[in-house]
């Protein structure tokens with residue numbers, strides 16, 4: 001007799017549009033996943049007007065977001081909107097508590113949410129807001145959801161960008177410092193050097209790139225390695241026989 005397939009539970013942050021939504025759609029099409037569609041605004045998520053079978057972007061002929069969500073749930077029980085705002089610790093905590101209560105675990109975390117200011121906006125406030133979401137927000141989501149990660153082929157995925165290439169920092173010495181970072185503290189220290197430089201004079205950046213988004217993705221790429229180390233430590237702590 002064929003065995004029932006247990007759906008893998010996948011959290012995708014920033015999945016109410018763009019790449020996150022496309023990933024959700026692909027996973028749903030494959031039929032082996034229960035997708036937790038992360039969104040900072042539940043109404044917005046609901047008004048996606050999901051036609052879950054094929055085209056999540058398609059508009060439905062319904063008025064309120066709530067209506068769409070209800071209609072949507074009836075059609076596909078393998079997708080669910082989860083409110084998660086990377087700039088709010090409370091929202092992240094609530095999202096993790098919600099997932100724990102309803103699913104007990106996640107099998108895959110896809111860190112996709114990110115923000116970038118439009119045009120060439122660039123000053124200390126832009127840098128602060130961008131890092132609050134793309135860097136500190138991602139760390140907070142990772143910390144909140146790591147304890148829920150299952151031990152059955154768990155995955156943590158970081159959606160990055162070419163904008164975060166290390167060579168955008170025009171100093172080999174500083175590039176080396178990034179490569180030698182051992183943990184979040186080392187990374188944050190380097191990041192603060194960039195922040196301080198922007199605060200002093202945003203037009204005298206020296207070797208730093210004039211891009212808050214770009215720099216947030218540079219550190220994000222290193223964050224990925226740090227999170228992987230923590231992730232392995234976590235998996236090892238789950239099982240004494242990890243290396244056997």
Ligand SMILES: NC(=O)c1ccc[n+]([C@@H]2O[C@H](COP(=O)([O-])OP(=O)(O)OC[C@H]3O[C@@H](n4cnc5c(N)ncnc54)[C@H](OP(=O)(O)O)[C@@H]3O)[C@@H](O)[C@H]2O)c1
Nearest residue numbers: 014015016017018019040085086087112113114115160161
């Ligand atoms: N598009 C590209 O060409 C490209 C290239 C390379 C890498 N990427 C990366 O791909 C990922 C997705 O990009 P995209 O192009 O799909 O961007 P997008 O269409 O702008 O979608 C970004 C998503 O992140 C969400 N988000 C923004 N701030 C948030 C916050 N504080 N808390 C929670 N969610 C938040 C947005 O929610 P709202 O709708 O509420 O704003 C949206 O759902 C990002 O990590 C980006 O760096 C994109």
